[in-house]
Amino acid sequence: METINKISWEIRNDIGIITLVNPPENYLVQPEFVPIETLKKWTSYDYLKGIMICGAGKHFSGGGKLENLFKMIGDKEPISETMGKGKAVLEHLENLDIPVVAAIQGICFGGGLEIALASHIRVCSENALFAFPEINQGIIPGLGGTVRCPAKTGFPKAIKFIMSGDMINAEDAMEMRLVDFIVSKQKVFDFSFTFLQKLTRDRPLPVINAVMKALKNARSLSPEEAMKEETRMFCELALAEAKRRNGSSES
Amino acid sequence: MNIPGYSTILLQIDEGIGRLELNTPPSNTMTMKFFTEFSSVLEFISNSQEFKALVITGHGRHYSSGADVPVLLKEILEKTKTDEHGRLTVVPDFLSNNYRSLLMLESFSIPVISAIRGVCLGSALELALFSHFRLCGEDAVFGLPEASFNLVPGLGGIYKLACISGEALALERVLKGSTFTAEDALKYKIIDKIVPKKALMPTAFNFAREVMQDFRVEKRGLYIKKYFS
Numbered sequence: 001m002e003t004i005n006k007i008s009w010e011i012r013n014d015i016g017i018i019t020l021v022n023p024p025e026n027y028l029v030q031p032e033f034v035p036i037e038t039l040k041k042w043t044s045y046d047y048l049k050g051i052m053i054c055g056a057g058k059h060f061s062g063g064g065k066l067e068n069l070f071k072m073i074g075d076k077e078p079i080s081e082t083m084g085k086g087k088a089v090l091e092h093l094e095n096l097d098i099p100v101v102a103a104i105q106g107i108c109f110g111g112g113l114e115i116a117l118a119s120h121i122r123v124c125s126e127n128a129l130f131a132f133p134e135i136n137q138g139i140i141p142g143l144g145g146t147v148r149c150p151a152k153t154g155f156p157k158a159i160k161f162i163m164s165g166d167m168i169n170a171e172d173a174m175e176m177r178l179v180d181f182i183v184s185k186q187k188v189f190d191f192s193f194t195f196l197q198k199l200t201r202d203r204p205l206p207v208i209n210a211v212m213k214a215l216k217n218a219r220s221l222s223p224e225e226a227m228k229e230e231t232r233m234f235c236e237l238a239l240a241e242a243k244r245r246n247g248s249s250e251s
Numbered sequence: 252m253n254i255p256g257y258s259t260i261l262l263q264i265d266e267g268i269g270r271l272e273l274n275t276p277p278s279n280t281m282t283m284k285f286f287t288e289f290s291s292v293l294e295f296i297s298n299s300q301e302f303k304a305l306v307i308t309g310h311g312r313h314y315s316s317g318a319d320v321p322v323l324l325k326e327i328l329e330k331t332k333t334d335e336h337g338r339l340t341v342v343p344d345f346l347s348n349n350y351r352s353l354l355m356l357e358s359f360s361i362p363v364i365s366a367i368r369g370v371c372l373g374s375a376l377e378l379a380l381f382s383h384f385r386l387c388g389e390d391a392v393f394g395l396p397e398a399s400f401n402l403v404p405g406l407g408g409i410y411k412l413a414c415i416s417g418e419a420l421a422l423e424r425v426l427k428g429s430t431f432t433a434e435d436a437l438k439y440k441i442i443d444k445i446v447p448k449k450a451l452m453p454t455a456f457n458f459a460r461e462v463m464q465d466f467r468v469e470k471r472g473l474y475i476k477k478y479f480s
Contacts, residue, residue, distance in 0.1 A: 121419040180419040214409035227350045227407035234405025242328035
């Protein structure tokens, strides 16, 4: 196990586990909650088939401590740059070509929720709580939450959620498609880990990578471009499969 | 009225409503020939002023079991251009034409309704996903099984499923590759309404008759609310 900035990393079977270790609320030390170079190193093992992100103890994460953020203003690095580094970390996670699951229990606020939203699948416990409290301090979510939240929930619900700063429970989060699964408190980690394993166990990496790339394209390209790429990836895999079946597979 | 000229598709028109049946029994496999004919049927319909709505269904008990994978693989092996390392350089036209057909279908200004009985797998589900509305019988079976034979859906199925059902669901269904029921399909928003099997075609045609009066794709949600809730 490796630890940096109160974030730990371990690999179990072929699943990487990122744990936010700053209990009790697992506040994020800074927007770039794990140095991007470290994250890139961790996620570059070519046998990894999935990643789980979770919080140590009772909670996922209370997000960034806003007092700390306000203190950073006036530092030699402009705040936009500091936030930019945080956003780059989340973009790296979101654009990985293996699935990322957020295993959420307890509180999942602000930057914590933005980490969850950058994951591909969100599993939460019955007692999970979600909020973007930034508005209460006169600011807004700054790590892509204002973009990723409406992408999941639609604009009307996202506006109400972000503008109110109100806390919602697991059921409401499920209702607005902010989370994908609700499980009992004891099962969040097991369920998430097993789910990832079952999903990827019998699938070769090129297939997993193609699915993830197609999903990335669905987020970022026009329908025509996304479909064109999907057909191209299908063709690549089909070519390899045809050769394999022919027994003439090349390197 | 029957419109002749196709061997893998039955095309009829009645009071402005087209009925396009996949017709390669028993499970209406989408053969190479089917895809070619499907593309020209779409051209024909879009050039005709007669069609005010289109209902797509399968002849017999099934919608379709999807593409003819062994033949498709063989064709791809023969027709795909590769570099000296055997890597793909150019996707063969016959493959690109297939996703273009689905885009064309989706861009129709007349409502396109898939009425699904029996199996609806792989490319057949992709076809259904690019229809404007999807109704099914209670016995319908859905799935994108491609990953279980080392492939992925290739006609925009991943893209479209992510749009309709969300990224997590698309990821799960595509990687698992297992089949799912009509109830699940409804829950995932893949299906707009489950209809008793015997009432499926009458319901689809009645719905087509209503919607074709003032169809606009942006009003999809309103039509479903009005007729199916």
